[in-house]
Amino acid sequence: MKRQLYLTGVLALCAWTLVPIYFLALGALGGRDLVNTFPKPFWPGSASFTTIRDFLAIDGVAAATLVSVETACLTMLFALLLGLPAGYALARFSFPGSGLFRLLILLTRAFPVAILALPLTVGFIRLGLYDTPLGVSLLHTALALPFAVLVSSSLFQAVPRELEEAAWVFGCSKFEAARRVVLPLALPGIAAIAIFAFVISWNEVFAGAVLTVRHRTLTAYLLTVLSESPLHVQFAGGFVLILPTIAFIYAVRKHLFAMWGISNR
Amino acid sequence: MKARLAALVLAALPWAAPLAHAEDLVFLSTQLRPVEEAQKMRDAILKPSPVPTTYVADVPQVVPTRLAAERQGNTHTISVVGALHGEIQPLVATNDLAPLDTLAAQLSGRGIPPALMELGKLGTAHQMYIPWMQATxxxxxxxxxxxxxxxxxxxxxxxxxxxxxxxxxxxxxxxxxxxxxxxxxxxxxxxxxxxxxxxxxxxxxxxxxxxxxxxxxxxxxxxxxxxxxxxxxxxxxxxxxxxxxxxxxxxxxxxxxxxxxxxxxxxxxxxxxxxxxxxxxxxPVLAGLAIPNGAPDMKGATALIDYLSQPATQIKMAQTAGFFPVVAATLPDDLEPGLKLAVGAIAKTQASSDARxxxxxxxxxxxxxxxxxxxxxxxxxxxxxxxxxxxxxxxxxxxxxxxxxxxxxxxxxxxxxxxxxxxxx
Missing domain, CATH: 3.40.190.10 (Periplasmic binding protein-like II)
Structure with missing residues (x-):
């Protein structure tokens, strides 16, 4: 009985993630006609990659993909470089106003980017960051940072202080102890932060569209126009857009599972 | 792993620049946004154009923001704006458009109906946009x-x-x-x-x-x-x-x-x-072509508008995108069947005896x-x-x-x- 319940749960969870992806793939591979038929066949009669190939052959998709990867990687890098030390400080040192600081960090997400669009763009033009992946990634970092700081602070809190103190006893400097003892223990969580930063940057449309002209990120390049395209193209686009995220999560899955391990301990 | 990733990113940085053609003229358009149509615009219309052009499709709401930002930041990237009549109108109030009177005079032989040219003045004394294409x-x-x-x-x-x-x-x-x-x-x-x-x-x-x-x-x-x-x-x-x-x-x-x-x-x-x-x-729905004040390539922009309002280009636009000529041009008989249906309905609308x-x-x-x-x-x-x-x-x-x-x-x-x-x- 218990085992049955367990199996049903596993199946339901698998279906929860796999069914939408399956329908997306079905729409992307089935071509124009299948998209409008209902109920849909389980297996498309004539699966073909034509739609996806046509989609990828669109001018600028390759260049935009490169910009997107670059922006997402930079965002990930900045979010980790700035977020981890801040999280460590919040976890290990108590200073007056640390509670307020946590709240203020969240406030950066309270301002809608759409309102800031004009002043931001003007500022970026003056700084020479307009239309560069670096500029877009800076804004994406600002969006990803609250999560990075708060999650990494609770992550570092979960690493027992005694381990760090033991390292000091054995002659590590504070920095060395953090790097050689705390960081490896927090690695799974850090992987999650990295994924989150990557995904935020990959999915963000508005900044990517307003701050760039020639060097669009893939999402900005396609998503603004994708919603107005014929359905089968939308499916192909959606399918192509989720693939990198799935691949990335697959690549770091080991670290993610380890994180659940920590939380269960 | 992080070091490798950083190295990868750094290696990619100098790559991105040469991929885009930095010297191309930027044509910002709120029309023909769907990927398939934008692609047709790039392939069939802009590739044979005399001016190398980067076609950027954007939602209408972004256009005034972008032009205002470029004006305030004093860096201009956009040379031609293609948008609907109603979308160009707010750009006049912010003084973001260059008057096109000389270009309008130059194109007077193309047979654009005077009523449409008048709409292109947007209530000012100057030609603010050149009619581009129409639909209904x-x-x-x-x-x-x-x-x-x-x-x-x-x-x-x-x-x-x-x-x-x-x-x-x-x-x-x-x-x-x-x-x-x-x-x-x-x-x-x-x-x-x-x-x-x-x-x-x-x-x-x-x-x-x-x-x-x-x-x-x-x-x-x-x-x-x-x-x-x-x-x-x-x-x-x-x-x-x-x-x-x-x-x-x-x-x-x-x-x-x-x-x-x-x-x-x-x-x-x-x-x-x-x-x-x-x-x-x-x-009738009318889209027009305008040139922003301070456009980086004024000469290229006028040449591009001239090219886009040639009868042959306009016929090609109708065949590929389903927008119809504003200049005097006759559509060929061998249109694809779907387009033929649309053209027929539009022609019947315009020709109907009680049309208003x-x-x-x-x-x-x-x-x-x-x-x-x-x-x-x-x-x-x-x-x-x-x-x-x-x-x-x-x-x-x-x-x-x-x-x-x-x-x-x-x-x-x-x-x-x-x-x-x-x-x-």
Whole structure:
């Protein structure tokens, strides 16, 4: 009985993630006609990659993909470089106003980017960051940072202080102890932060569209126009857009599972 | 791993720059945004152009922000802007557009109708944009609906009364409400009221807003709505419900139904929008080309506009994108079947004996959205919420009067000309 319940749960969870992806793939591979038929066949009669190939052959998709990867990687890098030390400080040192600081960090997400669009763009033009992946990634970092700081602070809190103190006893400097003892223990969580930063940057449309002209990120390049395209193209686009995220999560899955391990301990 | 990643990123950095053609002219367009159409624009139209061009498609809301930012930051990247008449209008108020009088004189031999050129002045003394291409709204019906057409009705000279009878007959036969309108959040329903329903029933848009004719019109339209698919409130583009068979008879912008006609030209027919007691109101849609002040490549921009308004280019635009020439040009006979249906319906609309062309609102500036809202609000109150017609119209007329006096916009076709702000009678 218990085992049955367990199996049903596993199946339901698998279906929860796999069914939408399956329908997306079905729409992307089935071509124009299948998209409008209902109920849909389980297996498309004539699966073909034509739609996806046509989609990828669109001018600028390759260049935009490169910009997107670059922006997402930079965002990930900045979010980790700035977020981890801040999280460590919040976890290990108590200073007056640390509670307020946590709240203020969240406030950066309270301002809608759409309102800031004009002043931001003007500022970026003056700084020479307009239309560069670096500029877009800076804004994406600002969006990803609250999560990075708060999650990494609770992550570092979960690493027992005694381990760090033991390292000091054995002659590590504070920095060395953090790097050689705390960081490896927090690695799974850090992987999650990295994924989150990557995904935020990959999915963000508005900044990517307003701050760039020639060097669009893939999402900005396609998503603004994708919603107005014929359905089968939308499916192909959606399918192509989720693939990198799935691949990335697959690549770091080991670290993610380890994180659940920590939380269960 | 992090070090490797960083190295990868650093290695990629110098890569991105040479991929885009930095010296190309940037053509920012709010039209032909869907990926397939943008691709056709790049391949078929812009590749053979004499000016190397980077085509950037963007949503209309972003364009004023971008131009304002570039003006304030004093760095200009955009040389040509292609947008609808109503989308270019706000750019004049912020002084973001360069006057194109010389270019207009240079293109005078192309046969662009004077009325369209006049619209391109946007109420100023100078030519602010050059008309680029036009379209209108049509009706498309699934052939399965044709047997239910009322006796003696001519599809190409349909009246609103006949449309009502027709959709009721379809409803009786299928048990479903099969008439569809694009009343979704991104739909163009307001244009149906401003350009089709009001002109057809009252012969005006602003002057006749609360006339007895308008009262009768709303009552009749509320009756018609009883056979409209309730999902219409979420339809933005009619091509999808038409293709899916959820709707058999639909009204929308030709570009938003073209996909249905193209995919299944044998399943659909296209025809003009219905006529009312005062004629067959229809709204031509006009897109124009403008050059921003401080454009980095002024010479290239004028050359590109010149190229885009050549008859041969305009014919190619019609074949690839479903927008129609503004210059004197005859379309070839061997058009693809779906496009042929659309062209036929547009031609029949323009040529119909009772045609009553209704222009897009002129001179409203930034109040254009508020103007549309008056008509949409009236629709919601009267048709969707069953509020009394007379009282609603009177109340909405107050708001409309306020917009007209604030902007001081004189009447435009189909309303009779006015001295000063267009009155709500």
């Amino acid at each position: 709204y049509i009706m498309v019906a699934n052939k399965q609906a044709l047997p239910y057409l009322p006796k003696g009705a001519d599809l190409n000279a349909l009246t609103f009364a006949q449309l009502n009878e027709w959709s009721k007959a379809v409803q009786a036969a299928t048990g479903k409400r099969m008439l569809g309108f694009p009343a979704g959040p991104q739909g163009l329903m307001h244009r149906f009221f401003e350009g089709f329903l009001y002109p057809s029933y009252t012969g005006g848009v602003v002057r006749t807003f609360r006339s007895p004719d308008a009262e009768a019109m709303w009552t009749e339209f509320a009756g018609l709505w009883k056979s409209v698919n309730p999902n219409s409130a979420s339809y933005n583009f009619m091509q999808e419900p038409l293709l899916a068979g959820d709707v058999w008879i639909g009204f929308d912008h030709v570009a938003r139904m073209l996909d249905a006609l193209r995919q299944k030209p044998n399943d659909f027919v296209a025809f003009p929008a219905p006529s009312g007691p005062k004629g067959r109101g229809y709204m 062309p209704s222009l897009l609102p002129i001179g409203l500036g930034t109040q254009g959205g508020a103007f549309d809202k008056i008509y949409l609000d009236s629709f919601q109150r009267i048709v969707l919420r069953n509020e009394p017609v007379r009282a609603t119209l009177d109340r909405q007329a107050e708001s409309l009067r306020k917009i007209m006096t604030e902007t001081g916009a004189p009447c435009w076709q189909p309303d009779a000309p006015s001295t000063g702000a267009c009155p709500v009678e």
